Amino acid sequence: MGFSTLIAPSDETALSRAIAEAHAAGAPLAIRGNGTKDGLGRPVQAASVLTTRGLVGITLHSPSELVLAARAGTPVAEIEAALSAKGQHLIAEPPDLSALTGPGEGPQTIGGIVSCNLSGPRRIALGAMRDHVLGVRAVNGAGDVIRSGGRVLKNVTGLDLAKLLVGSRGTLAVLSEITLKVLPRPERTATVMLRGLDPARGIAALSAGLGSPYGVTGAAHLPPEAAAQAGFGERAATVLRLEDFADFIPRRAAALAAALAEFGPADILDEATSLALWRTVRDAVPLRVGEGEAVWRVSVRPSRGARLAAKVAEDVPARFMFDWGGGLVWVVGPATELAHRVVTEAVCAEHGTFWLVRAPPALRAAVPGLPEEPPALAALTRRVKEAFDPKGILNPGRIFAGV
Amino acid sequence: MIALPSPDRSVLARRHTVIADLQRLIGPAAVIVEPVRLKAYETDAFTAYKRLPLAVCLPNSTDQVSALLRYCSRHGIRVVPRAAGTSLSGGALPLEDAVVIGVSRLNRILEVSVEDRLIRVEAGVTNLAVTRAVEGEGFFYAPDPSSQIACMIAGNIAMNAGGAHCLKYGVTANNLLGVTLVAPDGEVVKLGGGHLDTPGYDWLGLICGSEGQLGIITEATLRILRAGEGARAMLVGFRATDVAAAAVADIIGSGIIPVALEFMDKPCIRACEDFAHAGYPLDAEALLIIEVEGDKSEQDALLARLETICRRHDPLTVRIARTAEESAAIWKGRKGAFGAVGRISPDYLCMDGTIPPAQLPEAMRRIEALSREYGLMVANVFHAGDGNLHPLILFDANDQESFARAEALGADILRLCIELGGCLTGEHGVGIEKRDLMPAQFSAADLAQQARVKRAFDPAWLLNPHKVFPPEFAKAA
Numbered sequence: 001m002g003f004s005t006l007i008a009p010s011d012e013t014a015l016s017r018a019i020a021e022a023h024a025a026g027a028p029l030a031i032r033g034n035g036t037k038d039g040l041g042r043p044v045q046a047a048s049v050l051t052t053r054g055l056v057g058i059t060l061h062s063p064s065e066l067v068l069a070a071r072a073g074t075p076v077a078e079i080e081a082a083l084s085a086k087g088q089h090l091i092a093e094p095p096d097l098s099a100l101t102g103p104g105e106g107p108q109t110i111g112g113i114v115s116c117n118l119s120g121p122r123r124i125a126l127g128a129m130r131d132h133v134l135g136v137r138a139v140n141g142a143g144d145v146i147r148s149g150g151r152v153l154k155n156v157t158g159l160d161l162a163k164l165l166v167g168s169r170g171t172l173a174v175l176s177e178i179t180l181k182v183l184p185r186p187e188r189t190a191t192v193m194l195r196g197l198d199p200a201r202g203i204a205a206l207s208a209g210l211g212s213p214y215g216v217t218g219a220a221h222l223p224p225e226a227a228a229q230a231g232f233g234e235r236a237a238t239v240l241r242l243e244d245f246a247d248f249i250p251r252r253a254a255a256l257a258a259a260l261a262e263f264g265p266a267d268i269l270d271e272a273t274s275l276a277l278w279r280t281v282r283d284a285v286p287l288r289v290g291e292g293e294a295v296w297r298v299s300v301r302p303s304r305g306a307r308l309a310a311k312v313a314e315d316v317p318a319r320f321m322f323d324w325g326g327g328l329v330w331v332v333g334p335a336t337e338l339a340h341r342v343v344t345e346a347v348c349a350e351h352g353t354f355w356l357v358r359a360p361p362a363l364r365a366a367v368p369g370l371p372e373e374p375p376a377l378a379a380l381t382r383r384v385k386e387a388f389d390p391k392g393i394l395n396p397g398r399i400f401a402g403v
Numbered sequence: 404m405i406a407l408p409s410p411d412r413s414v415l416a417r418r419h420t421v422i423a424d425l426q427r428l429i430g431p432a433a434v435i436v437e438p439v440r441l442k443a444y445e446t447d448a449f450t451a452y453k454r455l456p457l458a459v460c461l462p463n464s465t466d467q468v469s470a471l472l473r474y475c476s477r478h479g480i481r482v483v484p485r486a487a488g489t490s491l492s493g494g495a496l497p498l499e500d501a502v503v504i505g506v507s508r509l510n511r512i513l514e515v516s517v518e519d520r521l522i523r524v525e526a527g528v529t530n531l532a533v534t535r536a537v538e539g540e541g542f543f544y545a546p547d548p549s550s551q552i553a554c555m556i557a558g559n560i561a562m563n564a565g566g567a568h569c570l571k572y573g574v575t576a577n578n579l580l581g582v583t584l585v586a587p588d589g590e591v592v593k594l595g596g597g598h599l600d601t602p603g604y605d606w607l608g609l610i611c612g613s614e615g616q617l618g619i620i621t622e623a624t625l626r627i628l629r630a631g632e633g634a635r636a637m638l639v640g641f642r643a644t645d646v647a648a649a650a651v652a653d654i655i656g657s658g659i660i661p662v663a664l665e666f667m668d669k670p671c672i673r674a675c676e677d678f679a680h681a682g683y684p685l686d687a688e689a690l691l692i693i694e695v696e697g698d699k700s701e702q703d704a705l706l707a708r709l710e711t712i713c714r715r716h717d718p719l720t721v722r723i724a725r726t727a728e729e730s731a732a733i734w735k736g737r738k739g740a741f742g743a744v745g746r747i748s749p750d751y752l753c754m755d756g757t758i759p760p761a762q763l764p765e766a767m768r769r770i771e772a773l774s775r776e777y778g779l780m781v782a783n784v785f786h787a788g789d790g791n792l793h794p795l796i797l798f799d800a801n802d803q804e805s806f807a808r809a810e811a812l813g814a815d816i817l818r819l820c821i822e823l824g825g826c827l828t829g830e831h832g833v834g835i836e837k838r839d840l841m842p843a844q845f846s847a848a849d850l851a852q853q854a855r856v857k858r859a860f861d862p863a864w865l866l867n868p869h870k871v872f873p874p875e876f877a878k879a880a
């Protein structure tokens with residue numbers, strides 16, 4: 001990106017010193033791990049880039065207490081491997097969005113995933129990344145080391161700054177260490193698949209599945225193009241995931257399929273097929289994004305997902321994929337201001353929200369990457385930013401222009 | 404005793420004008436000023452501290468809350484937000500120079516949507532009323548504090564309340580989709596909505612557990628979940644507390660996450676048994692109540708696995724419910740635990756520290772030693788799976804000295820929780836009760852950062868002052 005200097009502290013003390021110096025000099029810093037998410041926001045104007053890639057290592061893993069802590073620059077893959085060795089996993093199954101964003105300079109880091117609060121299909125059942133962050137250590141824009149939360153599963157001591165920092169994309173403080181709740185990995189995964197439904201019917205089926213007592217942990221609808229990309233042939237696929245002890249799965253899958261009988265006959269996918277399918281949905285691969293295309297990650301009430309998609313498709317050529325029971329709508333369309341306006345208006349009409357997760361830098365600089373905040377909220381955003389970063393040196397303009 | 408400041412004389416001197424103004428804003432019937440009626444608001448469930456407020460306002464709309472806050476901020480009048488007043492940390496304790504704004508009249512259910520799996524309510528709806536509104540459809544609202552008959556959604560959000568089932572389903576923060584918040588200057592902001600994730604700052608996460616420091620919540624959108632096919636409980640009595648604690652670690656380590664995993668020690672078992680006659684084993688030093696979900700065959704399989712694990716710890720009793728009635732019988736004692744302890748001692752302090760579960764045996768040993776050292780009985784009943792302890796310290800409120808000892812013992816127990824890697828409060832909040840212990844858990848930089856965030860919302864520091872923050876950090880901008 002043409003930054004003149006790269007600062008790569010190897011511990012928290014050095015991180016704190018580097019930020020304190022930038023604070024003293026009033027010199028803005030672009031914050032990143034390995035840069036896999038540079039495209040997920042407005043371009044940052046800064047002479048120096050500060051990377052957390054030198055802050056690595058798992059500092060705690062206590063399987064029987066369901067906790068793991070790691071320094072911010074630790075690759076997500078390394079954490080997943082360590083958990084897997086003990087039969088555990090990251091609950092929110094964070095995605096690898098490189099199919100949309102291109103590769104970074106290295107593997108995505110836990111700090112990056114947490115700073116963007118990115119979650120996969122399991123979000124619908126078991127919560128987002130932010131729901132499983134038990135505590136953080138971080139350095140604010142003045143160079144102070146701050147801690148919030150801790151390593152215990154329940155904690156309401158003081159203001160929950162950890163939640164505020166999760167998802168703040170490096171604009172309030174730079175995370176140095178993160179403690180997460182983890183869970184045992186389910187013994188078995190299976191998928192109930194319905195075919196040929198349109199988005200509205202597909203989402204109705206997902207709602208019925210999520211409203212059943214069988215413990216659905218993934219609920220996605222792939223229109224024909226996406227289904228074909230995922231290897232299921234050119235017919236819409238509506239998929240519901242079950243995860244639990246192996247001996248529970250056959251009965252549950254049959255019961256779920258029976259409960260969804262009105263939506264047509266169901267196939268039951270085995271474990272290997274299921275794992276591959278949910279990974280590809282998680283990573284938004286079936287969108288098959290090409291040159292000149294932008295991607296919006298839209299969050300709405302599930303019952304409005306299909307209508308929103310139809311509205312967008314009326315005005316611009318667009319493709320879609322639905323996750324979270326229809327509440328997460330991936331929209332692929334031309335990387336133009338017109339398309340952005342169409343998506344923004346459709347989202348606004350359905351009282352949802354969006355995040356422009358892929359677009360060329362010029363478009364990202366020209367349009368807001370998420371809905372603009374009403375004045376009272378925008379004022380709070382500015383004051384909270386100031387409360388952490390008085391000189392506005394951390395990732396300025398990353399989320400909102402001027403913040 | 405925790406020091407509360409003397410009231411601002413200049414505000415007290417203006418009492419009549421202020422009351423007249425408040426009455427003009429929301430109508431005289433909604434403003435309580437007579438001392439006899441104010442008495443109902445002088446404390447919360449942390450009854451050792453009492454203060455009569457200047458007035459109590461019971462608005463019936465977000466607009467009225469906004470008008471009240473705009474007025475109070477313009478005139479430099481302190482405000483204490485209040486819901487049902489069941490706080491165990493003095494979070495809703497009034498102050499003599501403050502106006503209490505209560506949300507009990509904001510009690511309408513606005514929308515239930517099964518297809519979007521949410522319910523939208525005004526903030527004064529009770530926790531139980533939320534579940535009642537959706538259970539006909541087979542759904543429930545997951546956070547289920549033992550106070551659920553009385554406590555309100557506003558108070559649950561402000562304290563980030565948990566319950567017996569939060570090991571599996573999470574606490575309030577994990578089940579909240581949106582709130583309407585009136586900021587201290589009267590501005591109304593809508594945060595979140597009916598959708599799952601909102602890019603940008605996680606305002607909901609910040610508001611949850613903010614103990615009335617950042618604004619007044621008037622409306623909330625909550626996630627509702629489909630109830631499982633069924634649930635069944637088992638009860639296991641052990642010969643020592645650390646044996647029970649080891650069984651807890653084995654259960655979690657086995658890959659089974661029960662919906663509930665509750666722990667009780669001997670004093671508590673005895674109190675509950677005397678009260679509820681639930682058939683609890685009086686020879687056990689500790690017992691666990693474990694609940695699993697699923698259809699009958701799954702329940703059988705899980706309970707059998709749990710039994711095998713518990714049998715490795717040489718239990719005195721293993722009782723596995725065969726029916727819903729037998730489950731209810733197992734829960735009966737636990738649900739009435741606080742009331743039961745209240746019968747052996749009219750006064751008790753309920754602590755709420757959390758520890759890493761692996762430290763349970765050490766914590767139990769040291770709490771027992773502290774209890775002997777201070778000469779006060781401590782009964783323990785808590786959510787074992789997540790290490791959220793609830794030591795109940797029994798004392799005599801008519802004896803100032805006994806109360807002082809109880810407070811000191813409580814502080815030592817909380818310091819112990821921190822020493823073992825835990826925190827001051829898992830679900831009851833800091834309030835005034837733990838305010839002065841905050842520096843034991845946080846550095847000056849941590850607290851200064853929290854105070855700056857508070858000032859970003861409430862520059863004049865008028866909202867619920869003297870709570871949460873130690874006095875040296877609680878300064879207006």
Ligand SMILES: Cc1cc2nc3c(=O)[nH]c(=O)nc-3n(C[C@H](O)[C@H](O)[C@H](O)COP(=O)(O)OP(=O)(O)OC[C@H]3O[C@@H](n4cnc5c(N)ncnc54)[C@H](O)[C@@H]3O)c2cc1C
Nearest residue numbers: 486487488489490494548549555557558561564565615620
């Ligand atoms: C017998 C008993 C059992 C309990 N069991 C549990 C339990 O299992 N789990 C648990 O988590 N807690 C438990 N509690 C504690 C208490 O019930 C919870 O903290 C509850 O969430 C408080 O709700 P409330 O409506 O009573 O709020 P209040 O006590 O009225 O207020 C609590 C806090 O919220 C603030 N507040 C109130 N309304 C608003 C508003 N509209 N906007 C902003 N701030 C506001 C107040 O200022 C105060 O700081 C128990 C209490 C008792 C007495």
